[in-house]
Amino acid sequence: MTKCVLVTGGAGFIGSNFIFYLLREHPENLVVCVDKLTYAGNLSTLTPVLQHPGFRFVKLDICDRDAVMKLFDQERPEAVVNFAAESHVDRSIDNPSVFLQTNVIGTSVLMDACRAYDVARFHQVSTDEVYGDLPLDRPALLFTEETPLHASSAYSASKAAADLLVMAYHRTYGLPVTISRCSNNYGPYQFPEKLIPLMIANALNDRPLPVYGQGLNVRDWLYVEDHCRAIDLILQKGRVGEVYNVGGHNEMRNIDIVRLICRELGKPESLITYVTDRKGHDLRYAINPGKIKNELGWQPQTPFGEGIRKTIQWYLANRTWWENILTGQYQRENEDICRGLGVS
């Protein structure tokens, strides 16, 4: 029987990769992608599936309660996977309010619709950033699901608030929820404001590579497809009401990532430019993924060396995709594609 999975934020980086994953791994599903197409939404990413019989795109703001309820009434999804979010820490420092609106209010609107239409699973895609940061000099310390929430930025605070709300809906209304808290993702279709695609794009254009502070901040990098597989497993076999940490066991300093990109592209490290550190910059994130490994058998499958080479190759082979973002052309294309689909 066809199962309708509603994926919010599917025109963004991880959501689009998840849609490709779902349509490939579960061809019996109908996937409805809901996206507002903010600056981070790029419909050209979804070109390969726009005509797929098991796929439908709906342009919609998850904060628009009436529109969300109407959509649930039409589609009657069995599962909702919420990727839709404002996701860039730097932007949350400049303008926190839109983060609260989408990441907190939007999540509550979706959950109200799930309650109203008896959705069998609401999955919230969260982040390790809700735990705050770890010190650089205690490498044995890792985030577990029991680590207290201790957010540092308006972005991570809004994600932490949403997580609390998701657990509250479970406790209060019995909503069948799961949460995944993942470390930094990298891979194809990531918007070139985030570290890895920004550095690749700038290096290819022989532009300066801006590194915050001394570049010593540590992140735990995971190839996006490994994240998609983790979410799918949680949907299939995860226990309702549970949080699952997802991480790559792959801690790297920002500066080492940037140097590696220079080496891979044959560009000089003299392009690296140290800039004033981000306000409140978290030092280190590191995930203990023991729970998802022990309960669901998940492990990362893509070693960093392989994943970063695949990613760099993808940005080399898909130059138009990211150049259209740099020029703003992608937003005109979004309008054209929407017109073609009859979506307003």
Ligand SMILES: NC(=O)c1ccc[n+]([C@@H]2O[C@H](COP(=O)([O-])OP(=O)(O)OC[C@H]3O[C@@H](n4cnc5c(N)ncnc54)[C@H](O)[C@@H]3O)[C@@H](O)[C@H]2O)c1
């Ligand atoms: N990128 C990472 O490394 C990472 C790591 C862990 C968790 N996450 C989480 O994963 C999710 C997806 O992250 P991403 O990197 O793909 O983000 P992204 O910024 O690339 O994509 C977000 C998408 O959400 C859409 N959107 C924003 N506001 C909306 C609204 N009000 N209504 C409908 N759609 C809206 C945007 O148009 C965009 O397509 C986020 O919830 C983020 O917190 C990301």
